[in-house]
Amino acid sequence: MPETTQFGNNNDDVRSEGSLKANTILVNRYKILGMIGGGGQGAVYQARDLNFADIKRLVAIKEMLYPEASLRAQTFKTFQREANILATLSHPAIPKIFDFFDQHNRAYLVMEYINGSDLEALLGKTKELPADKILEWAIDLCDVLQYLHTQPEPIIFRDMKPANIMVDSFGKVRLIDFGIAKVFTSGKHTMIGTEGYSAPEQYKGDANPLSDIYSLGATLHHILTRKDPRLEPPFSFHERPIKDSNSKVPPGLAEVVEKALQMKPADRFASAAEMKAALDALRYRPLAAGATTNGMKAPVGTEALNTGDLFGDKIEPRWKFKTEDEIRCSPMAFRDMAYIGSYDTNVWAVRLNSGEFVWKYPTNGGIASSPVIADISESTRLVLFGSEDHSFHAVDYRTGRINWSYMTKDRVRGTPRVAHDHVFFGSDDGRVYALVAGNGRYLWEYDMGAPVRSRPFVTNEYVIVGSESGEIVALELSGARKWGHRTRRSVTSSPMVDEVENICYVGSFDGHMYALDANNGYSMWRFRTNGPVISSAALEDDLLYFGSADGNLYCVNAETAKEKWRFGTEKPIVASPVVYNGQVYFGGTDGNLYCIDAKNGKELWKFPTGSGITSTPYVVGDTLLIGSMDKTLYALPLVG
Amino acid sequence: MDLFRRIFGRPGEEDPEKAASKTLEVESIKETESADGLDAKTRPVPPLPLTPDPSPGFIPDGTTRPLSPEKLISRQNDHMAFGQSTDVGMVRPNNQDAVLSMFFTSRSSDERGDFGLFVVADGMGGHQHGEKASAIATRILAAHAMSSIYMPILSGSDSLDRAPITEALSTAVQKANLEVIRHVEEGGTTVTAAAVIGDLAYFAHVGDSRAYLITRDGMEQITRDHSLVQRLIELDQLTKEESTEHPQRNVLYRALGQNESLEVDTLTRRLPPNSRLLLCTDGLWNYVEEREIYEIAMNNPNPQEACDKLVALANTKGGMDNVTAVLLRISSS
Secondary structure (H helix, E strand, O other): OOOOOOEEEEEEOOOOOOOOOOOOOOOOOOOEEEEEEEOEEEEEEEEEEEOOOOOOEEEEEEEEEEOOOHHHHHHHHHHHHHHHHHHHOOOOOOOOOEHHHHHHEEEEEEOOOEEEEEHHHHHOOOOOHHHHHHHEEEEEEEHHHHHHHOOOOOOOOOOOOOHHHEOOOOOOEEEEEOOOOOOOOOOOOOEEEOOOOOHHHHHOOOOHHHHHHHHHHHHHHHHHOOOOOOOOOOHHHHHHHHHHHHHOHHHHHHHHHHHOOOOOOHHHOOHHHHHHHHHHHHHHHOOOOOOOOOOOOOOOOHHHHHHHHHHHHHHHEEEEEOOOOOOOOOOOOEEOOOEEEEEOOOEEEEEEEOEEEEEEEEOOOOOOOOOOEOOOOOEEEEEEEEOOOOEEEEEEEEOOOOOEEEOOOOOOOOOOOOEEEEEEEEOOEEEEEEEOOEEEEEEEEEEOOOOOOOOOOEOOEEEEEEOOOEEEEEEEEOOOOEEEEEEEOOOOOOOOEEEEOOOEEEOOOOOEEEEEEEEOOOEEEEEEOOOOOOOOOOOOOEEEEEEOOEEEEEEEOOOOOOOOEEEEEEOOOOOOEEEOOOOOEEEOOOOOOEEEOOOOOEEEEEOOOOOOOOOOEEOOOEEEEEEEEEEEEEEEOOOO | HHHHHHHHHHOOOOOOOHHHHHHHHHHHHHHHHHHOOOOOOOOOOOOOOOOOOOOOOOOOOOOOOOOOOOHHHHHHHHHHHHHHHEEOOOOOOOEEEEEEEEEEEOOOOOOOOOEEEEEEEEEOOOOHHHHHHHHHHHHHHHHHHHHHHHHHHHHHOOOOOOOOOOHHHHHHHHEEEEEEEEHHOOOEEEEEEEEOOOEEEEEEEEEEEEEEEEEEEEEOOOOOEHHHHHHHHHHOOHHHHHHHOOOOOOOEEEOOOOOOOOEEEEEEOOOOOEEEEEEEEEEHHOOOOHHHHHHHHHHHHHHHHHHHHHHHHHHOOOOOOOOEEEEEEEOOO
16 A cells, blocks of 8 residues: 655644645646645645636645755655556546645645535534535445545555545535645644544554444534534544434434444444445435434334343333322332332331232322331331421321321421431421431421422431522531521422541532532532423432433433433433442332343333322332322332 | 441540541651750750851751741642643744633541542633633632622522532633633634642543543543544544644644634543642643653642642643643642
C-alpha cells in the first residue's frame, strides 16, 4: 500500500492565507482567480486554465508547502509518485487529476473544479438533510471506498470526514483531499481537538480498509445526529445512539452506521462492499421510522423484550392472595408471615410459604401506609401502620390483636420508620410524630405545615423527611429542626440516606432526584427527569436506582450524577425499586413487575399483573412479594 | 444510652461527654503550660535578654517565640490547611498555569461550615494567549462560585432558585469558558476546581489538570483526563505505558475557550480525616511519579512546604513544563 505523502507544515511562517494573489499565473497556464478553501493545511485556489483560451475552463489547485529545503527533492519524488497514482484513478466520486508541478518552493496539484459545497459547510447551512439523500450518499461513499481498497495497490483514504466530501451541483458526493497534504503534527505542546473521525487503531499507526469504514460511520453519525464528533469524547459514538438525537432516522440505517463504528475492526463490516450491500437493502423500502420490519433485523431492545416475554411466561407465582380492594402500599415479611395493607381498610397477614390467610385487622379507612415490624422484645413484636381513619395502629404480629393506637388529626398515609425503639411517621395533618414503638407513648411532633406522606429516614443523628409543600427537613432525634431544603413541588418520595457518605437522596414532584449533604442540607446535585419523582431511590455500589412518572427507571452514578442507563416503560413509575443480587426489581403503573440487569438496564423478565403497581417489592429468601392495584398480593419465585 | 439521651434531651442541651472532653482539653493545655514553666502567678517574669541568644536550644523564660509552622497552622484552623505553589519550570519562557486558593473559616453558634475554593488551570496557545486564558478562567470561576455558593451560605438565604452546588460550580466553569472565548481568541485552558464545604468536596473539571485524594491507603486520581490517550486507555485501545510515549499524548478533547457549549464533569467526595487533596497541572503528574507525590504529600505536615517540594522535584526532573500544585490537609479529627 502506498503511503500518501505527508507534507509537514510546522514551519513558523504558516499563514492561514494562501500565498498566491488573484491574477497570479502559474507555469504560464493557470490563472489564479481566488482562494476557495484550505488554510493551515494548504490553500486551495480556483484557477482558469489558459490553454483553453476560448472557453472558461475552471480548475482547482491545491498548494502545499515543503517541510524544509533539504528534503525538497525527496518530498517532491514521493509527491510525484502519489500524484501519478491518483491520476490513474477513475471513479465518478473522485475528482480528476490534471497536472502537478512545483514552483517557488511549493508543490501544486491541479484537479477538476467541483462546483458545490462540502458536507461540513452543508451541515452548517441546513437544519436537516433528508434521510433518503444521506442513504444515497452513504452508498456512493461505500462504492468509492471499495474502489480505492481494491486497487492493484490498495489505497486507504485515511481522512473520511464531512469536510472532505463535496456535494456537487447534481447532488452527488465527491471525495476530495486524498490525504496528500495531511499535516503531521508533533506532540510537544498540549493541543486541543482530535480528528474525531479516525478509528482507534489509526492512533497506533494502523490505517486499513476497516478504519476507512469506521471513519465513514463517524461521518454518517455526524450527519445524522448533527453532533460534531470533534466536540465529543473520542470514540463515544456507541454511547450516543443515533435514535437519541434524531428519532427520524430509520432504525435500519442507524444499525448499519453503528456497526461501521464498532471499536474492534473485526466487528465492523468486512469490506466497503459489504456495508454497501447492507445500505442497498434499505434503499427501496419506506424509510420512515418503524416501517423497517421487512427483512430487517429487529433492534436490540425488542430482542431483549422478546426473551423477557419468554421468561415472564414461565414465571408462575408461588401463590396469590386476593384482598377486597386495591393494594397501594408495599408488603413486608417477618419470620413465617407476610403482611399487606389494602384499600379495603384491612391489614392482612398470610403464611409466607403458602399465602394461607392467618388474620386480618380492620380499620375505619383505606390503608395506603405500608406495615412495618417493631421487634422490641420476645413478648412485644408489633406490626405498625397508618390508616386513612386518622389513626396509627400497632397490632400483635401473630394474632393481629391491637396493642395500641394513636390518633392524629388527619389521614395517615405515610409509611412509618422504626429506629432506636421509636416509631416515626407523617400524617396528612402536617406533622411528623415520634412515639415509643412498644407502647405508643407520645414523644414529640414536628409541624411541617403540609401533609407528610413521605417515609422518614432515621440515622444515628437525624430524622429526615419530606412534605407535600416541597420541603425536606432534618430533625434532631429530640425533634429540633437541624436543617431544611426546599424543592419546587411536593416531596412524596421517601428520603434515603447513604449512612457511610452521609448523603441524602430524595425525589420531588418537580421532576428531580436530589442529593443533599445530610450534615447541613446543602444541595449537592439534582438529576432531572421528565416527570415527578415519587419513587424513592435504592443505592447499590455507588449507583442510584429510581423511577419517574416519565415512565423511566433510571440508574445514575451517585458521585457524578451522570446517567448510566435508563429503562423505559409505557406508563409512569411511582413505586420504588429494590436491588438484589445484581438485579433491579420494580413495578410499573403499566401493571408489570420488571426484573432488570443492574449492570446495563436490560430487561431479564417481567411479570404482568392485572392492574397498575405502586407497591415496592419485598424480597425474602428466594421469594419476591409484590402487591398490585388488581387487589392481589403475589409471591413470585426468583429465578436464576 | 446516647441515643436515648438525644431523644429526650432538650435541643441545645450540652452533651455531658462533650463537656467532659472540653474540660480535659483545658486541663491538658494547663499541663503543657506549667511544664514549660510559664506559670506567671508564681514566678516573676525575668527581663528580656539584651541580645537574642543564637543557640536554637536556649529559650529564655517569658519571651514570646515563634511556634513551629505546624503548631501555627493547627492553632489557626482545626480543620484544614492548604498550600499552593506554581512555577514556570526550567524550559518554557512563561508560566501559562494559573492557581487560586481561598479559605474561609469561622467559629460561631451559627455552625456555618468552613468553605474553601481551590482552582488550577493550565493555559494553552502562543503569544500570551495561554496565560491569559488560565488567568481569566480562574478569576471568573472564583467570582461566580463565591456569589452563587458561598455568599448564600453566609447570608443564610434559602432561595428556591438556588442551584445545587455542583450545578453552581459547573455554571461557574461555563461562565469562565464564555469569558475566555470572548477575551482570548486563540487560547484555551484546562480547569480543575474544588469547593470544600465542611468535609465535603465538590469538583468541577475540564481538561487534564488533576485532583487526587491521598489517604494512608494510597493515592486516588478522582478526575478523569479529557485527553485522547486517556480515552484510548479507557477503551482498552492503549496501555498506560504506551500512552506516555504516544505522539498525541497531549491532545485534549475538551478545554475552555473552544466552544460555547462545554460539558463539565462534576463530582463530590467526602474527605476522610487525615487525608490530603491535591490539585495539580500536568507539569507535575507527567514528570513526578505518584509514589513520590504520595511521600511528599503525606510526610510533610505543612502543606505549603509539601507544595514547594513537589514543584522543586518537577524542576529537578528537567522542569519541562509549567508546574502547579495545591495541597489541602484535612485534620485528623
